[in-house]
Structures are given as structure tokens and as C-alpha cells.
Amino acid sequence: MFKKILVANRGEITVRIIRACREMDIRTVVVYSDADRCALHVRYADEAYGIGPAPSVESYLVGEKIMEVARKSGADAIHPGYGFLSENYRFARLAREAGLVFIGPPAEAMESMGDKVQARRRMLEAGVPLVPGTPPLEDIDEARRLIAGIGYPVILKPSAGGGGKGMRVVHKEEELASALEGARSEARSAFGDDTVYAERYVTKPRHVEIQVLADNHGNVLHLFERECSIQRRHQKIIEEAPSPFITEETRRAMGEAAVEAAQAVDYSGAGTVEFLVDEQQRFYFLEMNTRLQVEHAVTEMVTGVDLVKMQIHAAAGEPLPYRQEDLRLEGAAIECRIYAEDPDNDFLPSPGKIVALRVPGGPGIRDDIGVFEGYEVPLYYDPLLSKLSAWGRDRAEAIARMRRALQEYVVEGIKTNIPFHQRILREPAFLAGDFDTRFVDERFLPQEEGRPPEDPERAVIAAAILAYWAEERAALKPQAGSDRETSAWTRAGRRDATRRWGG
């Protein structure tokens, strides 16, 4: 086993990896930019080295600087986390050439899966289902014949195009002729090329992904699925395991397909195969992420497997300690990503100083945070502050726990999307499991707009009391009017102390 691992990342994922290393008695080395000297990952690590200016392109993304720290510190392996250099196969190669173990799949697997065209070809060869499509459609008769082999509905797409232009959804054969004509003419005027092909149109698409785990000895396992259809502008915000939508049969078929996908590229370590699933439970390969996933915690909670430790064991050449039949789905888990953003103001990022922080706890709650009270959230990096996860014996219990944990979560000084999560978790369609990837943008957010806040009276009372305190304070200390430090709290605290000790 490794003696010392360099974690080439920052924030909550670096803290997560340090935790795994510490539990395995492996020393950790981290790197930090000038903006991160006081960040939590530096405080939790065993060793830390600066690597330059705040912008990632001058620090966390510079492979050479990280290799220099690896050499200096005597690390024997590098964990890239996610984001930054985690899917950069050149960096993986650089590390290996320097005699270090890169905790991730072989560079070749990363390269194959990183190139979307190559990835689709490899998956087609391996028999992993892709969204069925046609070659360019020459005429209406050929189009009828080819599309009959796919099944309706289909979407017509210009070969030269992009951005939605020239696309047409066709629900039945009768509509085909006029749609094809329309798509052709629109493609011609938009791209100067009227070549059009058809693809099965995935209605109400779900984003469901399979966690895989492989060792260097040819063993590949899957750890079931994660449901990731709750997205805002294609960004996942809530993830669950298991999916409330797929059947046991689909689960098994997807698991097998994911294992085949991994085997096709000689995969090793942890990876995720992403699929689209349609209303009929047909699933189609989207892409494979050759790294740890943000939402890995929900899988850990329902399987009891520590994915980061498994990555490290696999990278050290150890065989997987489980067989497929050892793994069971226990209960249900859900994760909410806590972002520094303002849900009441178009989700604008909200960097700044966290003046108060209280994380929730109690049964079934896991919090993976990368910040602390007094920390100044820098504006240079991703706004992910924490990942809050909840486990329950079933989905209803997991959601109930998440809801009460969100209510307990206190982050003061910056805005977060916690209230947004609270509202989604009260939404009947979400509770019923009735949603797809367009749910938040097309159904939830529009209905939220202009909704008046509930129970205004409590707010009115609070504002009056706060105004009263402000006046009292101003009367007591006229010179400290604008000083936030001389808050009612300090004053009340002092009063309490007096009374308590006096009595």
C-alpha cells in the first residue's frame, strides 16, 4: 500500500480523499493556490505546498507544478479528485512516466472515453446500446424504411448543424414527409447543406448512471445506479440511489451494459457510465466519466462500500474484495449539492465570507463540506460548498431526513441554494418520482416564479422586533450605529451572563 498520496485538487473532494487516506493510515500531501492557504483541505492534510496564483490555469491545472510537489514531498501516488486534471490523460501519463501511481484508469481508457466519437464507436462494438439513428436520409421512401427500423417518435437533425436549428420531432409516419421537407429547407438556409438524419427521440428522458469498479486483474463490478434527472441547466443538483423509476430488470440490464462498457476499454478503478432512459425503460449510453463522481456518496450509503478507498486499493494493484453477488442495495439515499448561489436572484454565484455555519447531523445524515465558519469563499473556483446526503430505509424516509436536515443547515454571510432544495423536496411530482431531466427548468422553476412567501406575519413581527433592537442599540451607543459587531446578540449575551451569575 502507498505511504503518501498527493491529492491534486481543492475543496470538499480533497477533504473527502484525505479522510479516506487518514482512515487507511496513508499520509496526504496537498497543493494550494495563493487564494487557498487557509482553506480546509490545507488544514486537514499532513503536508501542503503552494503552487502559485489563484486562477486555476496558473495553479491547479498546471501538471508540471503538481509533479514538482510530488517529487519534493516523496509521494508515491496522485489522486486527481474530480474536475481540474482528473480526466486529463496526458497528466496521467506524465505521472506514470515519473514513476508515480495515478489513481484512476489507464491513460488509454481515459483517452478513449474522453473522445466522444471514439467512445460511441467502442461502445457500438461492445454492444452497449446507443440512441438508434440512421445514416443521412436520401429520400422519403428510404426515410420511411430506415425510420420504421427505429420506431417513432424520431427527431430529424441536420448533419452540419447544431443549436437546435433544423430539428424536427416526428411522432408518426404521416407527419414524416412534410417534416423532412421542412427540416431540409431550414438546414439548407441555416448551414448551406440540407443533409438530414434521424435519431430516436427520447421522450421524458431520465439521466441514470451506473457506478462501476474495476481492478487491475480483469474484475469489473457495478454498484447499481444513481438517478440524476434533477438538473438545472444541465447541471445535476439532486441525486438519488436507487432510481425511483427503473425496474429491477432494467437495473440488472444497465449494470451489465456498464460492466461491458468498462471491459471494452480495459477499465480500472472507479468510473461512471451515464445513460439516458426513456419512458419505456429503454436505455442509451451517453458517456463514461473516468473518475470519481460528485454524487458518489449516495452509492456509498446504499452499498456500504467506500469508493475512494476502493480506488486506492485498486490503484495499488489489489484485487477487488467483493464479488458482484456480495453487493446489495440497502435502503435509499439522496444527495443535495449545496452551492454558494442565490436561488431568489437567478442563481447568481455568491462568494464571500461565511459568518456563521451550522451543519445538520443526527440519524442517516452525512455532510461532506469543504468550508468552515470564518472562511471566505473565493470567487475563483466552483461554488460547491458541501454535499448533504441522507439515508433511509426507503426513499420516503431518506427524503424526510433530507428535508429536516436542510431545515437545520445554517450558512450565514453568503446565499446558498438550501431554500431551493427545500422547495423541491416538498414538490408532489418529485415525491411521486414523476420527473425527467427537464423537470426543474420546465415545470418547477416557472411555477415557483412570483409565488408569495408563506406566513408573512412571522416575518413582519421579526422585522419589527429587529427594528426595535436597532433603535435601542442606537440609543444606548450612538457612536456604534453602523457597527455590525455590536449586535443585539452580543448585548443579549452580556445580559444573560449578568443575570445568570447574579441569580
Add this chain to the structure above:
Amino acid sequence: MFKKILVANRGEITVRIIRACREMDIRTVVVYSDADRCALHVRYADEAYGIGPAPSVESYLVGEKIMEVARKSGADAIHPGYGFLSENYRFARLAREAGLVFIGPPAEAMESMGDKVQARRRMLEAGVPLVPGTPPLEDIDEARRLIAGIGYPVILKPSAGGGGKGMRVVHKEEELASALEGARSEARSAFGDDTVYAERYVTKPRHVEIQVLADNHGNVLHLFERECSIQRRHQKIIEEAPSPFITEETRRAMGEAAVEAAQAVDYSGAGTVEFLVDEQQRFYFLEMNTRLQVEHAVTEMVTGVDLVKMQIHAAAGEPLPYRQEDLRLEGAAIECRIYAEDPDNDFLPSPGKIVALRVPGGPGIRDDIGVFEGYEVPLYYDPLLSKLSAWGRDRAEAIARMRRALQEYVVEGIKTNIPFHQRILREPAFLAGDFDTRFVDERFLPQEEGRPPEDPERAVIAAAILAYWAEERAALKPQAGSDRETSAWTRAGRRDATRRWGG
């Protein structure tokens, strides 16, 4: 199901019960003493009512005041937590006479188990094993005969006595005559009565307890054991599930005995049957706690069952949703009780203001806290601040997680026993599972005494830097020398801000 539950307690256990209620959509009512207006349980509850002065005898222990709040708030059930009125059968009766549901066993079961003599008699009748003993020993021949039926070693105890006086451990028959004579004469001079009896002497005793769960329909389950032998002065401080010591056979036999014990008193709700276990895995009934236990979280973690919710369901008259065969022990869990006390100063209590707090998180960690940053820990109540629990696939992983979680735990302003837990969790005998109830007092603490702290150099460097900062600060602001608010932190923060925005 209940609409509104009054939680007649304070601190972390009240927060725990509120969490369960909130997850079940039940409103909560709490009570608070004058010292607790700003306590966490008041902030988390839906309704709160003051019940008088800080000392418990004038507030939390006054059943009538609590009944008055129940009436006023329209609660339909009372959860007593643990401590305070939780084992007071008169209070349970009072509540029931007022038409409220008391979330606990029938008052009769509480009364039977509360009276130690009656409890022993009931257990004897039910066939639950007790420490074997003799009637008073008339002469040496009778003593020889009676003790041969129990087996050596035995302990001779004066019938009239207490406090260890007149007790003699006898390891073999040859020692009996002189020991009996000595015990008699010591008993005579100490108590004026030389009656002496013998009991099997439990060598290396383990404290192992079984969690039981019963409904109002005659169903009784056990949820396996908790190992609670890590005690300081008879106070449990670390608990685990499962016990690293007992065999599967002992586990089953103890579980069955505990179920019999509960059935013997027509038990309902959650309860704990405590046993002593000797080196040969023989076990003896100690007592039954007719309430929730402080250490219930470890059982929840290895079974996935929410014990507080189960208490509420059972009290509402619902049948248990599990059969014994549905319950399985998954992995291992360990709990450390975090107390406000100073382990480096004879464990003196340490009330005061918590000026900084950071709770650990990440995989497998659960924290049940009853305080928050800025809170003044009052001197009137139990010093239990929080219960930190860790789950792992096996005992080694659970301990490794606990160790790293303890390292992350920050409580500033008061002393806690966190460093003490860290040292126990590094102790080879503890890691090997080689301990009994006397381990901490007789083996661990004596060897700790006078141990010099490791790596003094880092402390020397830190002290020099802190002294340097203090001087710098004094030079910059000579008038603010004694003001802790103008700390190096504030200064460094300000500097950082300047640099960051400037660059």
C-alpha cells in the same frame, strides 16, 4: 398517529427526538428552564414553553409543570427522553390519567424493573440468568458444599454491608476457611452482624447490553447487543455494536434471554437489558433500563432501524413492522460521548462559552449534538455535549473513521474529553478488543499519567509564533493589548482581504 408530541427533556436527546418527529411530520413541543431559553432544543422545536428556574428540581423534574404545558399546547403524547422523568413510573401514570400517551413501557413494567429486588425476583422466575449466589453461610462445611454448586472463584459479601467492606475474593477451596473467618470478623466489627453469603466472582467482567423493542400486541424483538465496557468510574464513555468479544452463540442466547426478560414484565416500546459477561461467555442479568439509551445510535447504525421512530409507532399502538428474522447486523459502529470536561485535569467539568465549533463529517460519521457555536454550556446539567458515532464495514474501519473524526472535531472555549478518546482509540489493547469494565480506571489511566506529550517541537514553534504575533499586535495597537477580539485572526483576515482584492 400523534399530531403533537411534548418532549420533556433538554439537550442532545431532545434534538434527537425532535428530528424523528419532524421526519414523521409530527409537531413538537418542548419545555425550557430559565437557563435554556436559547438552547438548541428550543430553536429546533415547533413550540416551546418556559417552566421555571434553572435547577432541574424546579423545572425539568416537576411533572405537574410539564403536564400543564401538555394541556396548554394540546399535545397528545409525551416523550421523556432519558434521565429526568424517563424512569419515573408515577409521572407515566400521571400522564396517562390525563389522557396523554406516555411514550415508554407500561407504568407497571417501569415499577417492576425500577425496584432492584423485585426485578431480580421476576427475572429469576422468568429463567433469566442472574449471578449465582448462596443463602447466608452457616458454617465452613455448608459453605464448602454450597460454593461447590456455584464454582470458584467466588466473592464473600456481608449481608448487612456495602461499600466493599468485609468482601473477600476466594479463588480455590483451600482458601475458603480463612477467608470466611476474616470476612465474618470484618463484617462483625463493621456492621455488628457477621452474616456472610457467597456470589460467583465475575472475573474480567464485560458490560454487554441487549436492545429490545416491543409493541402493544405481544411482539418482542431484540436488536442485538452493545458492548459498553469502556467506562470511567462506572460511567460509560465508548460503546460499540457488535461486541468484539461475544460469540454468535452467546449473542443469540443473550438476545433470547433479553426477550424473555421483556416478556416477563409485559414490556412495550424500546428498552435495554444489561448483562455482565464473564471470560467464559456466561452472562448475568444486571438491570433493565425502561427507556431509550444514550448509546442507541450504534444499534441504529448496524441495523438501519430508527429506534425513536419505533418507540413512537409502538406507543401509537402500531404493530412492529419487523420480525426477528428481518433484522441483520450490518458492519460495526462505535460511539464516543463528548463531555465538557478536562481530561488533563482529573476530568473536572468544564462549563462555559463555546467560542468555536466544527463537527466532523464525511463517510460513516454521525454527530448528535445539543449545542452550537456561541452557546454557553450551563453548569446546571449533564456535561454531555454530543455523541459522535462512526460506522464501518468492520470494527477496524469503524474505529479508523472515529479516530479521524475525533481529529476533525473542534470545540474551543471549553475543555472536552476528545483528546482522551483519541488516546484510547490508539491503545493496542482496545484495538485488540482485550478489555473489561475496569480497563480505563485500572489499566489505561495509570499508564497515561505522566506521559510526556509527543513531538514537543511543533508546540515550541507554535508558542514562539504566537508570542511574536502578540508582540506585533501590541506594537500596532498599544491600547488593545488585552482585547481578545483584536486577534491575529482578525488581522490576518484583513490582510488577506486586502491582498486578494488587490491582486
Add this chain to the structure above:
Amino acid sequence: MPRYMVEQAGIVYEVEVRQRGEHDYTVIVDGRELVVDACAVEEYVCSLIVNGVCHEVHYSQNRDSFSLLISGEHYELVARNRRSRAALQGGAGLVSGRQLISAPMPGRVVKVLVEPGQRVEAGQSLITLEAMKMENELRTPTEGTVSEIAVGEGDVVTTGQKLAVVE
């Protein structure tokens, strides 16, 4: 007796606050009397018990304006002592014809898309501001002429800082 005019979502409430004890108040909202226990438990957090019902109130305050978060609900209110209620009724309003474009968050100016003197349409992007890996286009709410650009590309700005003026 302090009386306040409190405005929330366009509705104005008349509120009287009478302090009875250390934490004890009687609060009268539009004539309805409530027993309130109010306690400042943390910086920016106060605990209210209104007729027995608990509310944890997270707040920030800017003079008379309060931004509250209670159980995941966000409220914006203005509370003024009756003496100054004339000001409330007067309203802040927009100085018609002159739009101050200020930074809604701290960030780095990535692009300045217009020049002083340039004619702009309502909704046109003026400046691209980057924060936390996201680019945000700042637009003018009204048409007009750019009379001032207060920042340059690459500048780091703080919340509320003036970026441009459109008249």
C-alpha cells in the same frame, strides 16, 4: 410605545412593540395582540416564540431594510418607525432615464461589451462578469446611451460597485 410601519410584498402592516421583560414582548399587528418571546441566539440569527410557536429567523439588515430567511422562505421587508413613515410612502423609485448598473456579486470583469456614447437597447448586455466558473452577462433594463463605463477588463469588483451608467 414604538410603532412601526412594516412593508412586505407591497402590503403595509402597522406594528406596535411593547417590551415586557428581558425576552418578553407584546407585539400588536394591525390591532391583533401577540405574545412574543424574542432572543438573539447567534449573530444574524434570532429565535422568536410567537404565542408558543417557535421561529428561527436568519436575517441581514441594511438600515430599514431586512432580508429574512425563515424555514426556507425568503422575505424582504422595510420596517420604519412611524415618525419616518412619510419616507416609506415616498418610495425610493428609479430616477427615470438614468440607470446605474452595479455588480450584483463580487467577480472579475471578463469583457466590456459597449463603449461610452454608444446607443443600447433594453436588455442588451453591457458587461460580462465572471465568478465561480460562471460568466454572467449584465444587461441594461432600459434603452438609452452609455454615459459611463466605470471598470476595465480584468478588474475585480465587489458587490454593489458601480460598473456603468445608461441615460
Add this chain to the structure above:
Amino acid sequence: MPRYMVEQAGIVYEVEVRQRGEHDYTVIVDGRELVVDACAVEEYVCSLIVNGVCHEVHYSQNRDSFSLLISGEHYELVARNRRSRAALQGGAGLVSGRQLISAPMPGRVVKVLVEPGQRVEAGQSLITLEAMKMENELRTPTEGTVSEIAVGEGDVVTTGQKLAVVE
């Protein structure tokens, strides 16, 4: 160059601190040079990186005395600028023959077990102090005569408050 005499567990170290940059220091401990990066991350917490190795230091300070907690290890140190090291060598010591018994924690005086003028033996209990459900007996470390009892039964006392004097 600031030089400090730092005492820990009876051993005195000579330490020189040279600030190089905002967080950067060279610290020389008994002639051994170390590269130190020190950063005050929270109130009462500072982060040290000594030759690349991280230490989170939790501290409280009372003039020259420092109480540190690093990775679960507790340290008590005195650090003085060399100019005042004479004072360190002088030592605080006990005024022999006079024992001040003060409260080791806040609590409530449950019982006063002795009277002024009473003769006491070393180890004899003087006062019972209750805090957090525990009763703690406070004893005199030396024999002598109780010259003063500064509190009464039922009094609430704070840490360090004088309870009694034995001479």
C-alpha cells in the same frame, strides 16, 4: 530579530522568529533552521506548515503562557522575549506557607467543610463545589490553618475565584 525562551515540561528552548513574508517565517529552534508558514485561520486556531508538514494548533493564551492542543496532544508552554527571560528563570513559585485555594471551574458552592481558624491536614477537603451534576471536593495541598473562607454555601463562583486561604 525577536528571540524567545520557550519552556515546555521543564525544558527551555531558544527560538528565533524571522518573518519573511505575509505567512512565511524562518524559525530557528536551538540553532536548527525551519521553514514555517503560519496562518491564523480562525479565532484560537492557527495553521502551521513546518518544512511542508501541516499542524492545526488550537490555543489559548494568558500573557506569556500558552495552552495548546495539537492532534489531541495537550501542551502547556511559557514563551518570553529574551529581554524578559530573567523573569522566566526567576519562576513564579509558591509563596511557601500560604496556599490560595481557588475555583478550578465555574460552579456552585454546595458545602463549606471548614471554618476560619481551623487546623487542616494536607489533602483535607475544604469546600464541595458542584458543577454539571458532579460534586467536586476541593482540598488543601499543605497542612496549616484556614485563615480565610471567601465564599458561602450556595454561592455561584467563576473559574479562578478565591475560595479560601490556608497558611
